[in-house]
Amino acid sequence: MLIANIIGLSILSIFLIFILHKKNKLMSDYMLILTIVLISIIFISYLWVQYGLNSVNFILEKLVSFYILPAFLMYSMLLISEDNKIKKEWWWFSSFAIAFSIFIFIDFTFLTDYDTEKLREQYRTPSYIYQFFYRGGNVFVLFALLWFLKKLKQYHKKIKDNYSFIEAIKLTWLKNFTWIYLINNCFILIISLAFSFLHLGSLKALYLVVFLSIVLSLFYLCYHGIRQYSLTEFNNSIGLNSNVITETKKTSQNVVIGNNDKYKSSSLSVEEMESIFKKIKHLFEVEEIYLEPQLKIHDLALKLEVLSHYISQTINSMGQQSFYDFVNSYRVNHFKRLLSNSENNKYTILALGIESGFNSKATLNRIFKQNTGVSPKDFQKNAV
Numbered sequence: 040m041l042i043a044n045i046i047g048l049s050i051l052s053i054f055l056i057f058i059l060h061k062k063n064k065l066m067s068d069y070m071l072i073l074t075i076v077l078i079s080i081i082f083i084s085y086l087w088v089q090y091g092l093n094s095v096n097f098i099l100e101k102l103v104s105f106y107i108l109p110a111f112l113m114y115s116m117l118l119i120s121e122d123n124k125i126k127k128e129w130w131w132f133s134s135f136a137i138a139f140s141i142f143i144f145i146d147f148t149f150l151t152d153y154d155t156e157k158l159r160e161q162y163r164t165p166s167y168i169y170q171f172f173y174r175g176g177n178v179f180v181l182f183a184l185l186w187f188l189k190k191l192k193q194y195h196k197k198i199k200d201n202y203s204f205i206e207a208i209k210l211t212w213l214k215n216f217t218w219i220y221l222i223n224n225c226f227i228l229i230i231s232l233a234f235s236f237l238h239l240g241s242l243k244a245l246y247l248v249v250f251l252s253i254v255l256s257l258f259y260l261c262y263h264g265i266r267q268y269s270l271t272e273f274n275n276s277i278g279l280n281s282n283v284i285t286e287t288k289k290t291s292q293n294v295v296i297g298n299n300d301k302y303k304s305s306s307l308s309v310e311e312m313e314s315i316f317k318k319i320k321h322l323f324e325v326e327e328i329y330l331e332p333q334l335k336i337h338d339l340a341l342k343l344e345v346l347s348h349y350i351s352q353t354i355n356s357m358g359q360q361s362f363y364d365f366v367n368s369y370r371v372n373h374f375k376r377l378l379s380n381s382e383n384n385k386y387t388i389l390a391l392g393i394e395s396g397f398n399s400k401a402t403l404n405r406i407f408k409q410n411t412g413v414s415p416k417d418f419q420k421n422a423v
Contacts, residue, residue: 047254048082051075054261065123070114071261077107078257092158094147102143105136108180111220115187115213119194135179139172177228184221188214196361200351203334203366206402212263219256307349315350316357318343329369332398336362370396371410374403378415379422388415 055075061068084100109132117123146168147153153161165173191214198205307315322328322342331338340347354365374395377383383391392403392415407415 044082044085047257048079048086050254050258051079051082051261055079065117066125067114067117067123070110070117074107074110074114075261077103077110081107088162092155092162094153094158097158097162098143098147102136102140105139105176106133108183109133109136112183112187115217116190118210118213119190132183135176139176142168142172174228174231177224177231180224181221181228184217184224188217188221191217199361199363200355201336201347201362203329203363203396204332204398204402205363206399212259216256216260216263219252219259223252223256307352311349312353312357315343315345315353318345319350319353323366323369327369327373329366330373330394330396332393332396334366334396366396367406368410371407374407374415375411375418375422378419384419388419 055072058068058072058075080103081100084096084103087096088100112132113125113129116129117125120126151157161169191210195205195209198208202208319339322339328334328338328342336347336350339345339350343350351362354360354362358365360368374392374397377391377395378388386394389400389403392400392407395403397403397406404414407418411418413421
């Protein structure tokens with residue numbers, strides 16, 4: 040455990056220095072810094088306890104651990120928010136941590152006169168009220184992370200309804216880390232309950248496995264959190280910022296729709312959707328607009344002078360697909376035509392894929408196989 044703490048603290052220190060040197064920090068950057076600092080304090084307080092337990096390091100270790108979840112959720116929600124600003128409705132992230140803060144203040148100030156022996160007893164075998172907060176905290180983390188995973192799913196649907204390229208903004212790494220966080224929390228809950236109520240022996244080996252998993256997952260979080268900065272630069276270069284949805288909403292509101300008041304309604308009639316869908320298909324089948332690698336639904340809105348959410352609604356209803364899947368189905372068909380032409384054998388598969396509107400080899404292979412069931416290379420062999 041001691042070595043794992045030192046390794047974890049070293050990793051966090053390196054990433055913290057890297058983040059602090061970043062220019063033009065966003066609010067999400069500061070929340071990642073706070074998350075790293077809080078976790079570092081946990082490591083430091085644990086090392087401090089090894090040299091002697093006292094009220095300060097006891098409170099520090101126990102109290103700070105409750106604020107890691109709120110900091111992480113704030114950071115995560117800022118990444119998928121519309122304006123990278125903290126919302127008032129997120130206050131509940133800290134509710135359990137605040138409740139424990141109030142309790143521990145009352146306990147140490149009014150309820151219990153802790154000496155060294157009492158502190159050691161409380162640290163090794165927590166009383167029922169402390170157990171309630173510790174295990175209640177685990178349950179709170181469980182439900183909060185499940186709630187966030189649902190938000191991530193909604194975010195993913197939104198970007199698929201607005202963009203034909205999502206690899207740089209779909210935040211798969213954040214979803215993976217959340218699941219790791221959730222699983223580790225469940226293990227800690229199970230181990231702690233087994234120790235407390237089944238009176239099992241030493242569980243140091245199991246705790247060490249969980250702790251090492253936490254250290255590795257922190258490396259994963261920090262690495263991708265920093266990598267997200269380069270993606271932010273990419274987003275800015277294509278007209279996106281940290282809020283990948285808002286720009287479409289704001290700009291689409293300025294599009295004029297022939298001064299026709301009926302488009303102010305929240306939904307379209309079947310006839311209206313059929314008309315819009317016909318125009319969309321013209322853009323795709325005649326003008327081949329899908330060949331633009333960074334095509335956004337906002338681009339269609341400008342060309343057709345139709346609100347973005349009307350286009351999204353039309354494609355979802357008439358095409359039974361998200362905008363992302365709709366665009367890439369055309370790219371796949373175009374790519375298949377290129378692969379089937381023997382004259383194109385002199386070109387690489389990647390070159391033909393880029394010519395079809397794809398922007399990376401990984402995206403090309405994944406989407407093509409999803410649509411056809413075979414790899415581009417196998418398709419070309421069978422087609423030529």
